[in-house]
Amino acid sequence: MMTLDDNYVKILFRFHSNIFDEEMVETMWAAIVDRDKGLYKLDSIPFYAPLVASDDVVFAEFDDQEQMLTYRKTVEYSGNSTIQIVLMDKFTDINTIRDMFRELGCVSEKVNEGYFSMEIPFSVDYKNIKQKLDEMETKEIIVYAEPCLADGHRY
Known part of the structure; x- marks a missing residue:
């Protein structure tokens, strides 16, 4: 039986913050849209990460260096x-x-x-x-x- 957690993953966002003038990291929850294609729909309101919003569909892949799913690009904007x-x-x-x-x-x-x-x-x-x-x-x-x-x- 699948649980709610089986449908969600955490995605790492690494970005440069103009406010803090430093490299920052934030993780957000996302619903799995198509795991094989690396597509996920953000289920979090970003605290710091720029240029993304909740319900955006993003492409993420496992990054060996980060050891987790890592954001690569936004493929569909939610309009939020x-x-x-x-x-x-x-x-x-x-x-x-x-x-x-x-x-x-x-x-x-x-x-x-x-x-x-x-x-x-x-x-x-x-x-x-x-x-x-x-x-x-x-x-x-x-x-x-x-x-x-x-x-x-x-x-």
């Missing part, structure tokens, strides 16, 4: 976007901000009390979200980055 948010105002509760964006249709994953990564689904209009991000950044509550902005979310 990933936004990285750093809390600047220590008096603001990060979960309050996450709840506000959840009400606008965004899912997020908290890394710690000062940082979270957020997904904007392809079906959600980014205009109101971007307006709220800009407003909060102007008030110095947050700073944010758009490491993976889908074509449908560009203005």
